[in-house]
Amino acid sequence: MDFALNEDQEMFRSYLRKYLDKVGQTKVAREFIKGNTNEFTVVMNGLAELGATAINIPEENEGLGLGAVDLVPVFEEMGRVVLPGIYLETMAFAVPLLEKYGTEEQKAKYLPDIAAGNKQLSLAWLEPVKDYSLDQIECAVKEEGETLVINGVKELVPDADFADAFIVVVRNSNDGLSLILVDRDDELSIRPQKCMDESRHLGEITFDEWAVPKSQLLGSWNQGVNLLEEGILYLNAGLSSLLVGGMEKVVGMATEYANIREQFGQPIGRFQAIKHTIVDMKMDLEMARSLSYYASWTLEEMDAEKQKAAVYSARAFATEAFIRLASENIQIHGGIGFTEEIDCHLFLKRARFYEHYLGSVRDYNELLASALGWNKNETSKNMKAEKVVHGQ
């Protein structure tokens, strides 16, 4: 029994924390909100120098050849400072898929650049007024000679304005789903969408007879469903760790404040109403942390069904818990917690950002139920309609 991050992973965490402390923690996000993305770029370069962008990229593609668990400290530390950007989408979605399904040409084109911190990929899945159900994908691709032509609209694309490439979910003429790598291009029509979490940018991309070379197909035709299913396992394991990082910071903030803030001649942390609330926050944090560690661990150690049970439960629990913790943190801080002056609101908004990202808690609970075989004999139509992601 050894259920903990190892010494190397903890040491790497301490480097990251030191660095992110040095650059002012949430200062990067706050500048980003003001429209100054400079500091963010500098910090991402700094993190790349520390090796954060090379972790799970194979050595032959100039990475460090490490695994999903090695990403855990990075996600947690980024979550602690509500760092903007699409590190998650890049490292925990694009990289595992490129590594496993990418052509040699695609790997050479993307992976070394990602490792060096020069490229980041986003994910274009959702379409206007649709949910994540795969049967709702309408964005179409057709083959014309040596090119693929895409038509359709994608929305809520994370950081569409500065992603270097997108993995786009499309439907092809055989009515199957496929994934296409679309490089950023100034001609591409991107409309920014306002986001309550202003430390994240969202965009709506309109593909109008948009042509990319055939070599940009990721995996084979009609393989999209499998790839997405596999990709979101990695992504949600990583996301769980990001959420844990945010939760840890929030528990730390509440604890610190309860120790220094005095009312009625006592630090408020002495009152059980406050103390017990913070303890319940801590309980949720530790549960989420254990679930998320385990989720990342299963990605390389267990079979698909175990992975699904581990990842979906971590994701569902952590999403709900982060919202709860971020909310309690505001309440414990009292009036000052309601202001923009201190960080409480940043965490709440980030928690809500992820609430429905790539599916809701409800969706993931249903997926978990399927993974655990709780509805094997299920035949009612009602249920099928609720199946998301697998719904194809």
Add this chain to the structure above:
Amino acid sequence: MDFSISKQEEAFRQELRTWLEENLPEGWLQGNRELPEDKADYAVFLRKWQNTLYEGGWGAISWPKEYGGREATLMEEIIFYQEMVRVQAPPLINYIGIHMVGPTLIQSGTDEQKEKFINKIITGEEVWCQGYSEPNAGSDLAAIQTSAEKKGDQWLINGQKVWTSFGHLADKCFLLARTSTHPEKKHRGITAFLLDMNQSGVETKPITQMDGQQEFNEVYLTDAVAYDADIVGELDKGWRVMIALMLHERTGIGAELFTLEKRFDDMVAAIKDYQINGRPVMDDPSVRQKLASFYARFRGSLLNYYRNLTSTLKNGHPGPESSIDKLAVSELTKEMAGFMMSLQGHRGMLWKEDAPIDPVWQDEYLFSFGQTIGGGTSEVQRNTIGERVLGLPKDMGR
């Protein structure tokens, strides 16, 4: 991270499994797990089980070999619990003796005490209980009023204890009594005695719990007698002994977490089979949602226990984090049992042999209220976590 177990540990598990198959009471593995209803028979049955464990070398596996143990590692102890939960083995009547009193005496008892008590604990010849709580000293244990006064060579003990598990079946009691008063530091002046329950000064009265069981007792002490030789550690320093005694519980709440895991699996199995108005309840999305959220929480609790266990293995002793495990398992058990009650709708009120699914859920529901109180209430656990894990200020009044 590594969840695998070593070859030796696997061999240990196999050895235990084989032994259990051969030595569990007749019919037990086939599902006949009825314990005798008659109290005297019940006690005889469980003492016999303790003795069977002892004779097989499983009586107190973490004890040193010279006292009949097998010096089991922490992992072996965990495996032991997992296997006991797997076969739903009979309860350990001498839990206090095996896990607390025995190890304490082995570590700090006098030669005479070791000679007199230890072998009888492991064989099940003498069953132990603990005399801590009193009507006015539950969570505030240092407020005990039971007194011990020296008269000649005897200590005369007077007062009342309560919530004494298995007190009516016990031969001996690990008892805390006040031997002097220290108004400022009330936990000083408490002494730990090894008290003989089979004497005229000790009267036990079973308390009927809300689940109909009688495991707890009130214990009335009227000039109950103990001697200097029955004092553990030093006079007036029983508090320290009691704390040390609690630390002997190396694996903490582990067995309860494995039980929770089994309960969860049983719950899913029961729900899969259960229909209301001819429709499987599993078809109800709200049921699946609830189950999924229970799954995340029990897995989270179990994994969290493994993470705490990992640090126990590294540090050699459990930390205050064990309160996290206690709080999680007891609260979750209560919620899961409550859910099983709700699920059965109006028929959920049917009890015992009339229960619609299995009376175990109704029993579990009622029993679960004791779990968030006994062994330190959820509120006390939250104080411990708040103060000792998070570093929040001490509660008012302390």
